[in-house]
Amino acid sequence: MAGEVIRRAHLSLAKPPAAATAAGDDPGDRARERRCRELLERCFEEVSHHPARAVLTARKALRLARDLAAEEAAEPRWADLEGQAWGALANAERVAADLDAAREAMARAEGCLVAGSGDPALAARLLDLQASLDRSSGRLEDALGRIDDAIAAYLRLGQRAGLARTLVKKGVYLAHAGDTERAVEVIHQAFEHLVPREDRRSVLAATQCLAFCLHRMGYDIPAAQLVDQALVAVGESGDAVLVLRLEWLRVRIRMSLGHDGEAELRRIRDALLEEGLIYDAAIACLDLATCYARRRRLPDLQKLALEMFPVFTSREIHREALAALLLLRDQLSGGRAEVPFLEEIRAFLEDSRYDRRRRFRDAAG
DSSP states (O other): OHHHHHHHHHHHHHSOOOOOOOOOOOOGGGHHHHHHHHHHHHHHHHTTTOHHHHHHHHHHHHHHHHHHHHHTTTOHHHHHHHHHHHHHHHHHHHHTTOHHHHHHHHHHHHHHHHHTTOOHHHHHHHHHHHHHHHHHTTBHHHHHHHHHHHHHHHHHHTOHHHHHHHHHHHHHHHHHTTOHHHHHHHHHHHHHHOOTTTOHHHHHHHHHHHHHHHHHTTOHHHHHHHHHHHHHHHTTSOOHHHHHHHHHHHHHHHHHTTOOOHHHHHHHHHHHHHTTOHHHHHHHHHHHHHHHHHTTOHHHHHHHHHHHHHHHTSTTSOHHHHHHHHHHHHHHHTTOOOHHHHHHHHHHHHHHTTBTTOOOTTTTO
16 A cells, blocks of 8 residues: 555656646626636635735635625625635635634635535535634544545545545545554545646645655655655745745654754754744754754753743644643753653644644643
């Protein structure tokens, strides 16, 4: 299974992205609809690496859709379009870390679904987006349930692109839940449906997830090869966050193989902070602490404990993770740090990020 899915990942990454094609012209009376759909597509492109810009783009699309819905209320298609725009806004707000605004927008999207034509494709897309919102809200079990519903919906519709995208998401969610072997199985299924020239983003997400899983399973050499190939495939796409995450994974793999990753980890931690990825920066601090602990560099550990405090007290660190991190900080400040304990806390941070019901065994201490 692992060998076959690795082969599919390499083949998918090797194919060049498709050239952009111009959209056909709609009649004049559909100019606003055409503009709205163009904005929704741009929002989808922007959301992963410019979430604040994607929020503004989604709001522009929403204004157009609401104007159309208000003027031609008898046509359910305009309620459908408004629902798409609310869904895009919900997703952009989620990535921009405003979960309250995302939930409000998602509720409005679902209201438009009821008022519209009952389009099953829109219903499937909203299930997909709601799963992402559940995951970001720390309800991973709910997210997995919704993503299974979305997969079933795309299967009924025969929509290959939606099916492939949701299978990739499910693989990522399973990896975050610590179910690594099932995650690899699902990513294998996703590669059977992915069309690289049509959805480069999902191919890269699947590859990153697969490399992460292989690293966790101890297959560091093939994991490193996939990461290197993915970094080449990203090229000059402008997705700085994806490049950063891939570079971070590459450092982790190299450290697992015995290399010193201190300088790279410091650079990556600082870059994560600059991007506003606070939770990731906290995990990167744990990687750096592990690097120091393995070399018994206690003064560096104590200095790191002071540097970590502003990161640990961020509002993005949920309470149970904060308790574990503050316990670790106290141990580092006292010059006590065992590698197994550091690795346990790092694994807890990764696994509890999207499942807030998890508890750290020593948090009460």
